Amino acid sequence: MSPKYETSPTGVNHHQLSPPAPVSQNTTALFPTAAPENAPMKQEFLINQQMQYGFEYPPLQEQRTPSPEARMTLFEWQIQQEARKVEGMSLEQLSMQDSDGDTFLHIAVAKGLRALAYVLSAKMAGSGFLDIKEHNGQSPLQIAVATNQYLIVQDLMAHGAQVNTRDSWGRAPLHVCAEKGHYLTLQSIWKALKGNRELIDVEVFSYDGLTALHLAVLSHNTVVKDLRNLQNPCIFMTTELGQRKRMYLECIKILLNMGASCGTKDQKSGRTSLHMACEEANVELLRIFLDQPTMLSIVNVKVCLFHDKQYIYGGFGNTALHIVSSLANHNTQAEAVKLLMRKGADPGVRNLENELPSQLVPEGPAGEKVRQILKGKHVNA
Incomplete structure (x- = not known):
């Protein structure tokens, strides 16, 4: 049986079904001639149309007062229809799981059936089954997140997921x-x-x-x-x-x-989000991170390895400036070095192998430009 939704962190396979179409309220298309705006003339027009086509119009006052059904949104109408279908379902049926651990709610969410998911989650909210998990440990909310059903996510959280x-x-x-x-x-x-x-x-x-x-x-x-x-x-x-x-x-x-926080270290290499952005000289992210109010306390933090024996950017205890300085063939490298130094990155800090950032810069014209910036030249240019 093919998976109904995501079964691994690397892919999603789910079916999107279109919501039921609203009932058409348009009767004017039946007649080729539009009714005049003037009320007495309009009444005469409706009588003529009734005689010609045999169609019985309601009084004008009734036409101006829409019924409760006409005032419903499409989503409310869909909820009403789905509620009628599942009103007889017992709690045991709602919590029933198939061979994949899916409940009716899991499947409705995976297929994008928002109205049905809304009704089912409302019925399950008070029973303790709203967060029941299938065989991959995913609750209905997690299925909605994995399949990017953001409106269903909103509904589920409103019901207490x-x-x-x-x-x-x-x-x-x-x-x-x-x-x-x-x-x-x-x-x-x-x-x-x-x-x-x-x-x-x-x-x-x-x-x-x-x-x-x-x-x-x-x-x-x-x-x-x-x-x-x-x-x-x-x-x-x-x-x-x-x-x-x-x-x-x-x-x-x-x-x-x-x-x-962009200063939180990961649990394997000890890198912060700032270090990670520096690995690609990602100036778009560096501009955002370096504007954070806590950046002065983070910009010179060193990578602290917990498990790995070596770090691919040359040496233990590298700062963000070490990482950017060691890059080769990155056309944004010089700009990234400038951004870091403007926000307090210290080119005099040594890593755990006693290396300065300038000692990690590759040879060549681009490298020479970076060395000049590390010496404090052209930083504000």
Whole structure:
């Protein structure tokens, strides 16, 4: 049986079904001639139309007062229809799980059936089954996050779905949003949290030792690298990569607004989000991070390795300035060095192998320009 939704951190396979179409209220298309605006003439026109076509119009006053059904939104109408279908379902049926551990709610969420998911979650909210997990450790809320169903996320959280939960890969909903660039879903979570005044651990680590902000930065870096390495790029490729880059950037901004710190170290290499941005001389992210109020206490922090025996950027205990200075063939390297030094990065700090940033700079014209900047020249140029 094919998976109904995401079954691994690397891909999503789900079905999107269109919502039911609204019932048409348009009867004017039946007649070729429009009714006049003047009320007496309009009444005469309706009588003539009735005689000609045999269609009985209601009185004018009734036409001006729409019924409750006519005032419904499409979503409210859909909820009404779905509620009738499931009103007889028992709690036992609602909590029943198939061979994959899915309830009816999991499947409705995976297929994007918002109205049905709304009705089911409302019925399950008070029973303790709203956060029941399937075989990959994903609750209905986590399925909605993985499939980027941001309106369903909003509905589930309104009914009390727990956001501080992790799947079998150790990912919280924030991790999934950051990894996939689901900024609208992340925004829905943030708004729901503010509305409910619910607390969330923005710095929660995945089983890989990464926070959501770490994942968003690494994903943004990947797109920056892909753009830099494009050969003979076409408009489609650059546009697609540009859109992905903006999605990750929005996630990073939202996470920072939620309280994530770019100074938090990952649990394997000891890198901060600032260090990670420096690995690609990612000036777009550096400008954002270096404007954070806590940056003066972070800019000269050294990488502290917990498990690894070596670090690919040359030496233990590198600062952000060490990392940027060691890069080769990055056309934004000089700009990144300037940004760091303007915000207090110290070119006189040595790493644990007693190396200065200037000693890690590659040879060549580009390297010479970076050495001049490290000496304090052209920093403000």
